[in-house]
Amino acid sequence: xxxxxxxxxxxxxxxxxxxxxxxxxxxxxxxxxxxxxxxxxxxxxxxxxxxxxxxxxxxxxxxxxxxxxxxxxxxxxxxxxxxxxxxxxxxxxxxxxxxxxxxxxxxxxxxxxxxxxxxxxxxxxxxxxxxxxxxxxxxxxxxxxxxxxxxxxxxxxxxxxxxxxxxxxxxxxxxxxxxxxxxxxxxxxxxxxxxxxxxxxxxxxxxxxxxxxxxxxxxxxxxxxxxxxxxxxxxxxxxxxxxxxxxxxxxxxxxxxxxxxxxxxxxxxxxxxxxxxxxxxxxxxxxxxxxxxxxxxxxxxxxxxxxxxxxxxxxxxxxxxxxxxxxxxxxxxxxxx
Amino acid sequence: xxxxxxxxxxxxxxxxxxxxxxxxxxxxxxxxxxxxxxxxxxxxxxxxxxxxxxxxxxxxxxxxxxxxxxxxxxxxxxxxxxxxxxxxxxxxxxxxxxxxxxxxxxxxxxxxxx
Numbered sequence: 001x002x003x004x005x006x007x008x009x010x011x012x013x014x015x016x017x018x019x020x021x022x023x024x025x026x027x028x029x030x031x032x033x034x035x036x037x038x039x040x041x042x043x044x045x046x047x048x049x050x051x052x053x054x055x056x057x058x059x060x061x062x063x064x065x066x067x068x069x070x071x072x073x074x075x076x077x078x079x080x081x082x083x084x085x086x087x088x089x090x091x092x093x094x095x096x097x098x099x100x101x102x103x104x105x106x107x108x109x110x111x112x113x114x115x116x117x118x119x120x121x122x123x124x125x126x127x128x129x130x131x132x133x134x135x136x137x138x139x140x141x142x143x144x145x146x147x148x149x150x151x152x153x154x155x156x157x158x159x160x161x162x163x164x165x166x167x168x169x170x171x172x173x174x175x176x177x178x179x180x181x182x183x184x185x186x187x188x189x190x191x192x193x194x195x196x197x198x199x200x201x202x203x204x205x206x207x208x209x210x211x212x213x214x215x216x217x218x219x220x221x222x223x224x225x226x227x228x229x230x231x232x233x234x235x236x237x238x239x240x241x242x243x244x245x246x247x248x249x250x251x252x253x254x255x256x257x258x259x260x261x262x263x264x265x266x267x268x269x270x271x272x273x274x275x276x277x278x279x280x281x282x283x284x285x286x287x288x289x290x291x292x293x294x295x296x297x298x299x300x301x302x303x304x305x306x307x308x309x310x311x312x313x314x315x316x317x318x319x320x321x322x323x324x325x326x327x328x329x330x331x332x333x334x335x336x337x
Numbered sequence: 338x339x340x341x342x343x344x345x346x347x348x349x350x351x352x353x354x355x356x357x358x359x360x361x362x363x364x365x366x367x368x369x370x371x372x373x374x375x376x377x378x379x380x381x382x383x384x385x386x387x388x389x390x391x392x393x394x395x396x397x398x399x400x401x402x403x404x405x406x407x408x409x410x411x412x413x414x415x416x417x418x419x420x421x422x423x424x425x426x427x428x429x430x431x432x433x434x435x436x437x438x439x440x441x442x443x444x445x446x447x448x449x450x451x
Contacts, residue, residue, distance in 0.1 A: 024394065026413070026415075027370070027390070027394070027415045028390065030369070030370070030412060030413055030414050030415060031369075031370045031371055031386070031390055033412055034369070034370065034371035034372075034414070035371055035386065051385075051386055051387070052386050052387045052390075053385070053387035057387065058387050058390075058391060061387065061388060061390075061391030061392070061395075062391045062394060062395070064395060064398065064399075
């Protein structure tokens, strides 16, 4: 029966600061003894302990004021920042996880590679999300604990944020998030095929197994372009992240949008117009097959590429002009009062 | 339908604010934890033991109460008593309480008249 009391006292005092444990324990024992009748039974002890309540709650009562890791007044900001950070960290982990797993596969079969890439990427994302959670939580706990104490001036009305402009054009969050995901996945798949182009992209012959006879591209040319394509994917993802964070069209998002579009289009045009992009053997194969001189095929391909590039160039130009017109229009309009 | 848990929470909230005043009011003469609990109960003010004991200690660390262990009896007891600051604070809180009663009575009784 004394055992129960001791266990109770221990369970309360172990949650208290070390220098108060002995004193609180002594007082608690005295109080419990007072609450017990003469010749108390074990049942009496149990009843008294139940009256005193859960040790956790009793111990919390001894704290001078409620303690929080993140106090309620910071909770909204914390959750908002946490959401954005988790999305960004998740996306980054997805990109780098996929690239890393695809570039250095250990498995040798296609199914094995798929499983490996999947598992590695998922575990990378989970690790990254935990890291993001930890960083945001620690930063907010520090701000909450020390930030408020360091703030010199008390709050006043000039600290209020500006009202969001009513005439701004919003960028849909769903669109930005979808953009991050789609460009990550497509970009990674594209980068993987480009990296392994000599193995997968080329002239296949139907000998029952569809073996690759000659690759489409000249490998040395692709080697030069590969880092640029990866950079382009990163720029595209970054553009979507910026749009997600800002949430509407302004100079920042418009610049990001422009940089991303120009980078992509210039890269594409340069790529398409590169000399010796197409493998000489591939051209010979095609020339045999279609019974057209190899030079003529090369010329036709180059013309098609030019046409395509011009078409995309026009679309990009229209899109960029529309974007900047939007931005300047909403900047020119005075704020509604 | 009245939400009973909500009502209980509101009642608890209302009473919680009066606990310190209730405790201070009884400590012009020294009391140990359990005797204070009983004294309050006799007067119809019920406060849970698990709330009272930590509260006494907090008030002591805030300097409103002073304490002393009595080891002359068969078992040791910790006695609490108002300190000088505690007496002052008690007087001020008492005035505040009377003001609250006046104000709220004014509101409640005046609620039905125009």
